[in-house]
Amino acid sequence: MLLLCCSFSLAGFCSAVCVEVPSETEAVQGTHMKLLCISCMKREEVTASTVVEWFYRPEGGKDEPIYKYEKKIHEFPSRFSGRLQWNGSKDMQDVSITVLNVTLNDSGIYTCNITREFEFEIHRPLFTSSRLIHLTVVEEAGEDFTSVISEIMMYILLVFLTLWLLIEMVYCYRKVSKAEEAAQENATDYLAIPSENKENCAVPVEE
Numbered sequence: 001m002l003l004l005c006c007s008f009s010l011a012g013f014c015s016a017v018c019v020e021v022p023s024e025t026e027a028v029q030g031t032h033m034k035l036l037c038i039s040c041m042k043r044e045e046v047t048a049s050t051v052v053e054w055f056y057r058p059e060g061g062k063d064e065p066i067y068k069y070e071k072k073i074h075e076f077p078s079r080f081s082g083r084l085q086w087n088g089s090k091d092m093q094d095v096s097i098t099v100l101n102v103t104l105n106d107s108g109i110y111t112c113n114i115t116r117e118f119e120f121e122i123h124r125p126l127f128t129s130s131r132l133i134h135l136t137v138v139e140e141a142g143e144d145f146t147s148v149i150s151e152i153m154m155y156i157l158l159v160f161l162t163l164w165l166l167i168e169m170v171y172c173y174r175k176v177s178k179a180e181e182a183a184q185e186n187a188t189d190y191l192a193i194p195s196e197n198k199e200n201c202a203v204p205v206e207e
Contacts, residue, residue, distance in 0.1 A: 018093045023133045027102045028141045034087055034098045037112035037131045041093055047119045050092040055111040063111060067097055107137045
């Protein structure tokens with residue numbers, strides 16, 4: 001869950017904003033996978049009791065309960081026994097779980113059902129919501145296309161900077177060489193002037 005802390009200079013306080021973000025759908029074998037399930041409450045100031053139920057359905061199979069949170073954690077006997085971990089928030093807007101040591105057999109569809117009972121003075125309405133996660137487990141992590149593009153751009157930038165530096169070095173070298181040649185020619189021309197002409201070149205001093 002993304003909890004964004006927004007600062008308001010006029011109000012002078014910081015408030016948490018709930019944002020519903022979809023879960024990742026690919027996991028690597030042997031790693032931990034967080035199944036993200038967020039259900040934001042529009043009326044956070046209202047007290048509500050929340051029940052969370054997680055189901056798993058393999059390819060071509062049926063939904064089977066694997067996890068339940070109702071004031072306390074209850075893990076159902078399944079292929080995930082001992083590998084499920086609660087990863088939600090205290091305000092029960094993030095009701096995610098984490099699958100430990102993911103295997104290839106964990107691929108399938110996960111369903112997150114949320115039931116809220118709001119406690120108003122007159123009545124106690126029930127609201128339900130559901131999230132589906134199509135998880136695919138792979139043996140090795142595939143290379144991210146964005147990272148490949150970033151590496152290519154980095155190499156192009158390095159090549160460009162190297163060429164630019166070489167051009168600048170050649171330009172500076174030629175400029176210095178021309179300046180040295182011009183100074184040497186001036187010195188040669190001065191030495192070639194007869195001594196009497198050198199004296200005439202002196203600037204007369206007025207008394």
